[in-house]
Amino acid sequence: xxxxxxxxxxxxxxxxxxxxxxxxxxxxxxxxxxxxxxxxxxxxxxxxxxxxxxxxxxxxxxxxxxxxxxxxxxxxxxxxxxxxxxxxxxxxxxxxxxxxxxxxxxxxxxxxxxxxxxxxxxxxxxxxxxxxxxxxxxxxxxxxxxxxxxxxxxxxxxxxxxxxxxxxxxxxxxxxxxxxxxxxxxxxxxxxxxxxxxxxxxxxxxxxxxxxxxxxxxxxxxxxxxxxxxxxxxxxxxxxxxxxxxxxxxxxxxxxxxxxxxxxxxxxxxxxxxxxxxxxxxxxxxxxxxxxxxxxxxxxxxxxxxxxxxxxxxxxxxxxxxxxxxxxxxxxxxxxxxxxxxxxxxxxxxxxxxxxxxxxxxxxxxxxxxxxxxxxxxxxxxxxxxxxxxxxxxxxxxxxxxxxxxxxxxxxxxxxxxxxxxxxxxxxxxxxxxxxxxxxxxxxxxxxxxxxxxxxxxxxxxxxxxxxxxxxxxxxxxxxxxxx
Numbered sequence: 404x405x406x407x408x409x410x411x412x413x414x415x416x417x418x419x420x421x422x423x424x425x426x427x428x429x430x431x432x433x434x435x436x437x438x439x440x441x442x443x444x445x446x447x448x449x450x451x452x453x454x455x456x457x458x459x460x461x462x463x464x465x466x467x468x469x470x471x472x473x474x475x476x477x478x479x480x481x482x483x484x485x486x487x488x489x490x491x492x493x494x495x496x497x498x499x500x501x502x503x504x505x506x507x508x509x510x511x512x513x514x515x516x517x518x519x520x521x522x523x524x525x526x527x528x529x530x531x532x533x534x535x536x537x538x539x540x541x542x543x544x545x546x547x548x549x550x551x552x553x554x555x556x557x558x559x560x561x562x563x564x565x566x567x568x569x570x571x572x573x574x575x576x577x578x579x580x581x582x583x584x585x586x587x588x589x590x591x592x593x594x595x596x597x598x599x600x601x602x603x604x605x606x607x608x609x610x611x612x613x614x615x616x617x618x619x620x621x622x623x624x625x626x627x628x629x630x631x632x633x634x635x636x637x638x639x640x641x642x643x644x645x646x647x648x649x650x651x652x653x654x655x656x657x658x659x660x661x662x663x664x665x666x667x668x669x670x671x672x673x674x675x676x677x678x679x680x681x682x683x684x685x686x687x688x689x690x691x692x693x694x695x696x697x698x699x700x701x702x703x704x705x706x707x708x709x710x711x712x713x714x715x716x717x718x719x720x721x722x723x724x725x726x727x728x729x730x731x732x733x734x735x736x737x738x739x740x741x742x743x744x745x746x747x748x749x750x751x752x753x754x755x756x757x758x759x760x761x762x763x764x765x766x767x768x769x770x771x772x773x774x775x776x777x778x779x780x781x782x783x784x785x786x787x788x789x790x791x792x793x794x795x796x797x798x799x800x801x802x803x804x805x806x807x808x809x810x811x812x813x814x815x816x817x818x819x820x821x822x823x824x825x826x827x828x829x830x831x832x833x834x835x836x837x838x839x840x841x842x843x844x845x846x847x848x849x850x851x852x853x854x855x856x857x858x859x860x861x862x863x864x865x866x867x868x869x870x871x872x873x874x875x876x877x878x879x880x881x882x883x884x885x886x887x
Contacts, residue, residue, distance in 0.1 A: 430769060432713065432776045434783035436706070437790055454877035459585050462677045467588055470657065470671075474584050477662035481580060484573040491569040495562035502555035504547040509731075513538045534737070539744045542731010542751070549724045557715035564708035571701035571878075578697060578876040584660050586868045588671075591653040593861035594646055595673035597854055601643050604850040608636035611843040618840070635847075676860055679811075682867045695875035696793050702786035709779035716772040720761060728754040793873070800870040807862040814852070814859040821849040 455461065459471055475481060517523075517534040550556060615629035654668040661667065730752040734742040742749060761768060828845040831837045871877075 430772045430776055432779045432783070434780040434787075436783055437787045442790070442794065454871060454874060456877045458682070458871055458877055459581060462585075462681055464674060464677070466671065466674060467585065470588065470661065470668075471581060471584060473663070474580060474661040475577065478580055478660065479662055480576055481573070484569075484576040488566070488569045488573050491562070491566040495559070495566050498555070498558045498562035502550055502559060504545060507544045508542075509544055510541045511539070537736035538734070539736075540731065540733045541744065542729055542733070545726075545728040545730075547726050549726075551724060552718040552721045554715045554718035554721075557711045557718070561708045561711035561715065564704045564711065568701045568704035568708065571697040571704060574697040574878055575701060578872060578878065580660060582868055582872040582876065584657065586865055587653050587656050587660070589676065589864050589868075590861065591650060591657070591671065592674055592676055593857060593864075594650050594653070596676065596857050598643060598646050598650070599673075600850055600854045600857065601639055601646065604847065604854070605636060605639040605643065607843055607846050607850060608632065608639055611840060611847065612636045614840050614843065676857075676864060679863070682864070682871070695878060696873075697875060697878045699786070699789055699793055700878075702782070702789045705782045706779070706786050709775065709782045713772070713775045713779055716768075716775045719768050719771065722761075723759045724756070725759070726754065726756045728752070797870075797873040800866065800873040804863070804866040804870050807859065807866045811856070811859040811863050814856040818849070818852045818856045821845075821852045825849045 459467060514535065514537045517530070517536060519530050519533060521530075522528065523530055523534070548555075612629060612632040612635075615632040619626060619629045654671060655665045657671070658665055658667040732744050732749040733751040734744045734749050736742060825845045825848075828837060828842050832839065832842040
């Protein structure tokens with residue numbers, strides 16, 4: 404009893420299936436994601452930080468809001484980030500399309516002259532006269548590769564992860580831009596305030612220098628005293644010149660961030676620095692920055708993307724099954740025959756299933772898998788470094804905020820004490836118990852301390868901005884449901 408043809412071919416098919424799968428052994432990623440417990444992050448819960456994605460609006464500064472609106476609309480860096488998102492979305496569309504059938508409408512016509520020195524079986528010899536052949540085709544071509552092993556599905560997942568990474572990078576770009584704008588803007592405002600105090604200090608020192616000069620001429624002091632006082636007045640004037648240069652540079656920087664010309668921010672006017680109760684994240688601050696920083700999310704999505712690419716590269720070692728088909732009209736005009744392409748007799752079709760078994764590709768498949776594994780390792784180490792940097796930046800921001808707040812408290816306390824000293828000196832001067840030089844000296848000390856207090860207040864504000872940047876600016880990573 405003979406076996407059916409299909410059963411006789413089965414052992415051969417199995418042998419080819421086993422032999423055809425090229426080996427992917429000994430090619431695996433070498434890097435691992437950092438253990439969060441090792442970093443001390445597992446036991447710490449994410450605090451209920453009240454940070455809005457538009458966190459700068461909490462400062463209640465209309466001028467800043469208008470500046471930020473211009474910047475977010477016109478910034479070349481944000482437009483570049485948006486273009487990268489569109490690029491990633493297009494790549495994802497290509498990956499998704501690769502998993503579907505391809506249907507093409509083709510029309511072709513081919514005319515050729517056949518050599519008279521070519522033996523023609525249907526003529527029983529060589530043609531005595533030239534022969535011409537015309538072939539016409541019109542129809543639909545279909546091709547499709549079955550995704551048995553999920554290779555294309557892995558490629559689609561990898562591309563989608565790239566889209567999520569690009570979106571997170573876009574958010575990171577916006578965070579970096581907005582925090583830079585706010586930091587520069589309030590450094591400008593602090594310089595405006597310091598400039599005003601410095602001008603008062605210059606006026607006070609000049610009055611004191613004039614008084615010392617008159618006292619020197621009266622023989623009260625030696626020449627060194629008025630010269631020293633004049634040097635202090637000239638030093639304050641020099642600081643004003645230097646500060647004005649910084650103010651101009653900060654305006655130029657804000658204009659560049661907003662994508663405008665260098666003189667676009669000349670209309671910015673001075674406003675009071677925000678109070679201590681503004682721009683303060685509410686709740687217990689921790690080092691758990693996972694999910695709070697878009698740059699970490701972007702790196703994590705890249706790790707997922709390369710993981711999916713490794714899975715797809717492994718499945719290149721497996722057999723693939725594809726099918727192609729044609730349905731349409733076809734004619735051949737040979738030896739002065741003239742068939743009609745559009746008649747029923749010209750109808751033609753074919754269907755061609757095929758299986759491909761990788762046996763020997765000169766190491767191409769293993770090299771591709773090795774490349775994807777190496778890229779995965781790079782993404783893992785990049786994620787690990789980003790995570791470590793984020794933890795350091797957050798810890799530094801917390802330390803800086805605490806330190807700057809303590810310095811501000813001491814500076815304000817000193818300013819309050821010197822205000823009381825100046826009040827007493829002013830009262831004594833009014834009563835005639837002290838001279839004008841003692842009053843001006845007391846005022847000079849107060850002005851210097853007010854300048855120091857303004858610098859301390861600016862440092863606190865800059866520390867708060869740095870902390871918000873370190874905490875991700877209110878960013879929330881998309882959940883699995885929102886991705887779906």
